[in-house]
Amino acid sequence: MTVIQETKDVFTPQNVKAAALQLAEHLSQDPWARKDAAQIHNCALRTRDTSQQGCHHPHCPICQHQKAYNHGNQIDCMFREEPWQGDSRWVVVTFSVRQCQVTELSECLEAMKVAFRRMTRRRFWKRRVQGALRVLRVDQGFSDANIAHPRFECVLLLRPDVSKDPAGFREDLWNNLWRDCFREDFIAEVHPDNVEPIEQEVRTQVKHATIRALRPRTPPTSPGWLLNAMPQMDSFRWMENFGVLRRLTTGAYAPNAM
Numbered sequence: 470m471t472v473i474q475e476t477k478d479v480f481t482p483q484n485v486k487a488a489a490l491q492l493a494e495h496l497s498q499d500p501w502a503r504k505d506a507a508q509i510h511n512c513a514l515r516t517r518d519t520s521q522q523g524c525h526h527p528h529c530p531i532c533q534h535q536k537a538y539n540h541g542n543q544i545d546c547m548f549r550e551e552p553w554q555g556d557s558r559w560v561v562v563t564f565s566v567r568q569c570q571v572t573e574l575s576e577c578l579e580a581m582k583v584a585f586r587r588m589t590r591r592r593f594w595k596r597r598v599q600g601a602l603r604v605l606r607v608d609q610g611f612s613d614a615n616i617a618h619p620r621f622e623c624v625l626l627l628r629p630d631v632s633k634d635p636a637g638f639r640e641d642l643w644n645n646l647w648r649d650c651f652r653e654d655f656i657a658e659v660h661p662d663n664v665e666p667i668e669q670e671v672r673t674q675v676k677h678a679t680i681r682a683l684r685p686r687t688p689p690t691s692p693g694w695l696l697n698a699m700p701q702m703d704s705f706r707w708m709e710n711f712g713v714l715r716r717l718t719t720g721a722y723a724p725n726a727m
Contacts, residue, residue, distance in 0.1 A: 488530040488688050489513035495692035502696060527707065528699060530685035537683035540602075540708075541676045547716075548672040555671045558627040560638055561678050563663035564647050565620035567656040568610050571694055574617045575701035578605070580651065582705065585621060587650040589711060594646075597637045600626035600714035604682040605707050607698060614691035617698055622682040624675060626714060640664040683708065 496506035512524035523532040569577045602624040610616025644659040651657040667674045
């Protein structure tokens with residue numbers, strides 16, 4: 470069983486700053502994106518830790534890093550206000566599709582969004598899931614700069630009355646449900662390694678699963694890939710909460726609301 474490792478370099482994210490500088494360098498190669506490049510570059514030079522300051526650019530690794538820990542802290546506050554959630558069953562599931570051409574990314578993301586909405590209306594989901602955090606992640610293909618690898622990384626809170634039901638942790642059932650909801654020309658899949666039950670130290674593990682899902686995206690090696698993919702990604706929500714976890718979006722569990 471996969472154990473979610475604690476995220477490191479929280480206070481001195483030098484790797485995040487380096488990623489921001491690399492991203493800015495990629496963007497600076499396009500005259501139309503130089504304003505974005507300058508914004509992210511200045512953010513990397515100004516930010517030395519996980520402070521609240523930032524440029525708030527949706528693709529800035531520095532700001533993504535801060536948002537990840539802010540959301541992780543909200544999860545922590547939720548457990549503090551509702552300690553019984555520590556006795557609930559949680560599972561991390563990654564819903565993905567086979568790699569698509571980067572030029573077709575927006576079409577693929579739209580199909581994924583529709584499929585996920587359809588999945589939340591299925592009986593399997595309604596009977597087992599009471600809350601979900603969904604994060605969109607898109608990476609460049611490993612061996613081909615023209616390929617994109619999109620996926621949803623999800624943290625699911627299962628219903629108490631079915632917490633002992635093993636179906637909520639079975640990769641094959643999630644895989645069949647996701648594929649059935651897709652109904653498109655893409656090959657949808659849930660890999661066996663991408664269903665991770667959280668069974669111990671629940672509060673800590675759920676917090677770090679949330680931070681991991683929201684971690685900064687690694688800049689692609691190809692500037693052309695980024696310049697092609699970025700406009701297509703901007704029309705989709707990076708993060709969305711469902712069910713009882715919608716309260717995280719409203720700031721109900723923000724640290725300053727305690």
